Amino acid sequence: MSDQLRDQLRDESRVELRDQFFTLSAGQAPADEVAHYRAQVDSTETEFAATIDGLAISWHPTARHKSVRFVEAELIDADVRELFARPSEDAPYLAAVFVDPRELSFRTYENILPLDRLFTGVPLDLELTERAELAAGVHSFALRLPADARASLERLDTLNLYVPPLNAVSRGGERYIFHSALLADALTGAMAQALPEPLRDGFSHVNPVFRCNRFEPDDTNFHRHRDTPYYDAGRRHISRYTVLLYLTGGSAEPALDLTPVASLTEIDAFTCVVFDQRYEHEGAPYADGRKVFLRTELVFAAPKTEFTQDPEIGELFSKACYLTGESVFAPELARHADAYYNQVAAAHWNGLVPRTDSEPYVHKDFRGVRFVANGYDFWFSKSDKPSLTECATIALLDYFNCKIGDSAFRALCDTEVIEADNTDWIPAHLRDRPSDSAVAPIDKSLFFPDPEDPHDDDMCCPFHRSESFDATRHDEIIGLYEDAQTASKAHIMPAPVVMLGEDVLLDPDKFVIRGNSIHVLGKKSLTPVNFAACWNWGGFPDMYIDVESTVGVADFVVPPILFTESDDCYHLQFDFFRNSWMVEHEQMNIPVPKIYDGVRDDDDDDEDEDANFQDEMEYVLAERDRA
Template sequence: MSTELRDRFFALSTGRAEAGEVARYCAEVDAVDAEPVATLDGLAISWHPTVRHKAVRFVDAERIEAGARELFARPSEAAPHLAAVFVDPRELSFRTYENVLPLDHLFEDAGLEFELTDRETLATDAYSFSLGLPAAARARLERLDSLGLYVPPLNAASRGGDRFIFHSALLAGALTEAVTAALPQLDGFSHVNPVFRCNRFEPDDANFHRHLDTPYYDAARGHVSRYTVLLYLTGGSAAPVLDLAGGAALEEIGPFTCVIFDQRYEHEGAPYRDGRKVFLRTELIFTDPDVTHDPEIGALFSKACYWTGESVFAPELARHADACYDKVAAAHWTGLVPGAPREPFVHKRFRDVDFVANGHDFWFAKDEGVSLAECAAITLLDYFNCKLGDTPFRALCDADVIEADGTAWISGYLQERRGGSAVTPFDKSVLFPEPEERDDLCCPFHEGPRFDATRNEEIVGLYTRAQTFAKAHITPAPILMLGEEVMLDPDKFVVQGNLIHVLGKEALTPVNFAACWNSGGFPENYIEVGADVGVVHLLVPPIVFTESATGYHLQFDFFRNSWMVKHRQATVPVPTINDQDPELVEDDPQSPWLDAVDPALVAGGRRERTADLWWAGDSPLIDELYDSAG
């Protein structure tokens, strides 16, 4: 049945199925709640749709675990390297909203020799061109529409149509050369952004509403986008095809027309009257080291991202997200314009803790059972939508949307709902008990009944290295999850003045070892998983807070230009020694702890071991455990 659900999804995605057939299919999907088979980019992935996993994404199949890879469909004949996966939209965070596909291979050997000709000035800093290109390159671009990679965007209600996002350095490079030749007056022009949005509109689709494109910015390189590039792959007429507010309104456009305009222009577009409208969007990137940062713009962008994620639970928040994105885009050029005082907030209850948030500000009532570190931990879990066990944090919260004028109401609102603690301090040392005293017995083959795995020299040696590895990933983590139980290390939340610093990961500790074994089992057979501990390592700016008599107000600006934010979540297995003979347990893995270690935790590259471990295979993890250089 799972295979049928997978295959029917793509058969029905053509849009030609009757409404009744689609409704029956949706009902069948809602009756299936199968567990996902793998994890990718922090998202649990299923190879067929289920009641939870309904959002389709496309990923490079080689990134899926080998044991599950063949279960996933390859729906695009022209892009067979892409597998379709289904994810739970509740798990999305700002890191995973967009699904950027690698499509450089599509343009290899395509003869990407582009020329922009027939220049017309539509308005100040707005131009149209005809794109001249070889037939082979034209065919590759036209093929984009037939790849079957379109998915509804998160803001589908306001933008209309379908789209997919892809990356192609080859296509961007060819366009960069063409733009450089056609618009030599663009001082500081660096390159065309290699991330493209492929948009498709059918005649009966809704318009792409009036909006501003959010500029791309990279503080590390001093890069900022200033112009939008639209490349129309199909031609047609509409009312209008493209309307630049205060500039031109194009009623008709030919295939392979390229329009380039300053991103200060608000614009909108309608579907063609007859036929499919397909176009690519990207932008021109400039080098501009003098760009400055406005903290209020960063705060508003944080809210926009937060409302995008919350709209999965409360669809009415999508319009607020769109409004915030537009305000941010305008503010990059003209500064923030004061808006209406009424804005949305979300009140959440996580277990016994109530808080109010808007994506940049998080308010908590002061309570004897809730520490400032706990408030910071809950804020991090919520903002990054971290998983507790298999469930995203936001799905574990009771939530309701509140629209209000200002924030004066929040303190009294939370005081009426004071509860208890939800995130408790935890002593990490209990996960790592000291091993038993070692004996000088050899191995189960030679010692027979006298053999004791918990005291064997080599097993205890591997156990201590496994502990060292686990400690290196668990000890620095400010937040731990044992299943759905959340715990924190208060020592990792350092308060200085009005800032909360969240301490990050430390270096691994080197350990040395050398020994040998005989038949009857190997040391790794006896090292079991004592517990799976979810860890969250965060490299984030300090959290600004203010304290009043009744509560805490925490503020984030994860998008400050001077910061690059990183976030990684993984599960660390804690080792324990099992004295049972692995030869007698046929169904169990022969190397349970080694097999359970998340590959993302293991350092890349080959290392030189400090001992010749004849029982160890070609394993990066073994290399790291026995690495003398750390």
Template sequence: MKLIEDLDDKLGTHQTEFYAQFMNTPKLFAVFVNPADLSYHNFENIVPLDTWFESALSKQHTSELEVSLTDPNQLQSDLEVFTCKLQGAAGALLKDLSSLDLYVAPLNKGTRGGDRFIFHSALLSKALTSALQSSKVLDKLAGGRLRSSFEFINYIFRCNRFEPEDSNFHSHLDTPYYDSARSHVSKYTLLIYLTGGQNDSVLRVKDVALKEVQEMTCVIFDQKYEHEGQPFLDGRKAFIRTELVFKDDQLDHNDKVAALFSEACYMTGQSVFDQNLATYAHECFERANSLHWGVEQAATQPPVYFLKRFQEMHFLTNGYNYWFPRNSRIDAKDCALVALLDYCNCKIGQQPFRSLVSSTKIEERFASMDDIWSFLSSDTPQTPQGLRRFKESDVESLIKKESDRPFVGQFEDWDGEPEDIEHFEKDGGGCCPMHSFPMFNPWKSVNVMEAYDLCCDYTRKSLFEAPLLLFNQEIVINDANIELIGDKIFILRKRDGRPIPRINFAACWGDEPSPPEFVAVGEEIAAPDLLIPPITLNESPQGYKLGLDFFRNDWMVKVDDNHSIPVPDLLERPEDEAMFSSRVPEATEGMEKIFDYWEYSR
């Protein structure tokens, strides 16, 4: 189940009736999805809760969360583990928040225990950041050396809930928040206990064990420490977790960390269908997190790969690297697009990509790259065909030059006499709806056809800008928007083009309807919107090795596999829901007249 905000705005009231509204503020709808349709980047459900806080604060006749942090205490002189107390009216709100019915079992529930939900709140982040800066807590961390570099408390929070019968939260390291573009990294974890209780080890951080915590106790500890927790012996254990983020100009990008973390994420997604992969994914996470702090943990399990085949193209992957054996009919661009479709599990028609791929799990220690190429050469399918290349004729075949049905007029709304239409041609007239009704034929109207041509130009430009298109579920590559530069493959989203010149209309039209309203969406061409970092390429005589590092925070990774490009058609009668202009961003240069015909006709 996923919770979607403002689904009624996305689907319309009629379709929303089929979904259960989960909360009023924020307006969340419960949507059940097939996990086969997902990939790691959309498994987790981050619930936006600022509107919930705003609603709760308005009832208290205030706009700010009142919170302070007092009584900082270091629990052991040689370890960066601290406690403090959270005070203020915000505490009661946080307890109310923990009672929201948003909890789900975590993906890796075998090692995490309990339930949790993840939420976003800039309001809570701002309030806690201000409270921390005005407290004496920062003077304690690292002896006060980090006070000047503290930036903010992360605005992504996890609310955890444990019942006494739940399993423990096993020993682990937290994954740091990392944004190399801004030189931001988290260095300390913040836990806010919303309930109090006891156990032998309510929380153990390295050598420090807390057997009891009081309600509104905060624990702050260095993220390089392993830690674990137990449920309370009696009563519910509820706490919120986030991070303290600092500026650090010495940050570096470690390829080994990236590889392990990406592999862990990919295998976590696969573990939904193979529970045995959960422990392997957990180990990959722990090894990656240890490397953040310069500690390398040895692997206890053999590496896991997946041997996959798509349309006779076969490849090996561990979720970070993709290996494709060389073939005369495929090139690096074919390999990059197939790897990307697999990694993001994009929809091909109505089917997720991975459902179209045969897949076999391989547990093997390859001693060298040559071993991988030898392994792939032993799996010899038929000679694969490369993906089809995009041609200009593909576009022109979509653009209608005339109506695909005979013109019949609009007599259902006409109460005139037959002789009134004798001066019209059999296939109608094109003056304007006012003078040609009921025989107005938009295909014969100079004004409508100018609007139609403008929309056709928009469609052509959009299609030529897309790196990947789906024609009747056939994957088509636009070579011009995939560039190989050195050892990088760049998936381009837009090409520089000259703006479409403004078109001036002049005719006898009345105020409504305007010519653009006769231009509707005919069909739609799927064109996944891909905003991704460059893919690394290592080319050898045996094949292509690709690296997909999509968890670098200096890149905003976005994959919208439901994105499509509209193709225009003409209607004899305008329909608001079908208007082509509804699919065009209003800021699109050269399309101003589509949105305000009368203004741009002067």
């Protein structure tokens, strides 16, 4: 562990911030104590401790890192792992981390926790009995299960893993999402026995992703909505029915409202309700105690002919995801995102009904470059003479909310929300605001200059030929340098976008324009590479390989970006949610090697770097061989 992190751990105020977060989350503290705590957090500015999935994580809340998430502790760097709290005694392998919500994108909105370990060795002999048909497509059951299985399910409410959902205004309460194949398999067997015959036709399995929801009596309702169906065209799987498993019992007027077809005012603990996902529904807190329930769905195998591509639904879902992220900066966008999600859910069953009210657009200024976006469409003014590759680069950085330096792209933009009935206003709006160029091309070969020619003399080390020794011309050092270059090239050369500190650069060769499509070339999957930044202390060739600079690369696996152009604008369209596309984005920092030709003072010794150097070089050589 570094001295800096040791100092942080010794800082009692930060430890108190970390621990008090979970104490106050229980909701028992007086309002003035909560206000004082929030003021402390707002005045705390510290560096993040590590990164996971591209998100900078802190071990305590700060002015920036206020959103709590839970991750497997083993994913956190070992030298800082002990700083992170383990909030659940029943799931000690999970650590609490704090992230900057401004860094979230659609890839990281949800925090799905692996909880199969809670059910390992537990007798999950589940049986659904007392089936009752409440309406067409609506059934209730009583769940019978062994005491140990019941205790495991009840323990889900005590794990201290709840967080407010992103769309908390419309959802109410708290929830967390978890994955358990063991629980899903047990429920699948029970459902296969208990479902009425018509529902068994094509039934495949229970979705192993569960949402654990908790409502206190004074929480707001989970507002009326439709559940978005699970959909996998490749496996020909689609969900048709929602499953609600109530872990606690209670009453409300009503507790579950499926108006006009059915409603439940009294619900017993371990009641299971299955209903057609075509139905709108609303849930209310119990009036007489805590309401806890699990939500998942029944997945069915469907004929190939049932799967059709509707680009308009994909367009709407893309907008919903984008506006969810933008609502961190402009809260008024949350209601639009929620409306889009509900419209998408309804469209799967009833077809897409166009909105009749105005739609939101986001006008952004990124370092003098101005554009308008809604999550599917991106407009750039041609009067600023941008290239299509510049427009595509900025749109990708925005859509995936990439990191530039230590900041998320969207946090670097000045944002203005504009609601309008159409897009006719956009060309004039952009034309009246001239832009600069914020993205320049780069020749990435400049990162990798050719080494010097080896020296003819036999130079084994500086001690034997100290006067004539030249590390840049030593044959073994040059060999290691070329190996390190090869490993770095494997990651840097395929990347379409490069970040040097806070500068964004693009590789024009990785953007191919064909017809009305922009193809972004990249590498499908990358593995981080690190080089030890150690200083020479003499004698060994590998001690002369140092870090010249650190280059950030952003790699995208995306379908072609469609574009049209008018006299005034380039109009780019990101069709990322069509059924046949899967999108990926990965971002990392890659060190660029150099040959160091100097002598390190003894005072500059870094034991951690020296100890790790051999492992680092073995990894570099392995990368060389793989490449």
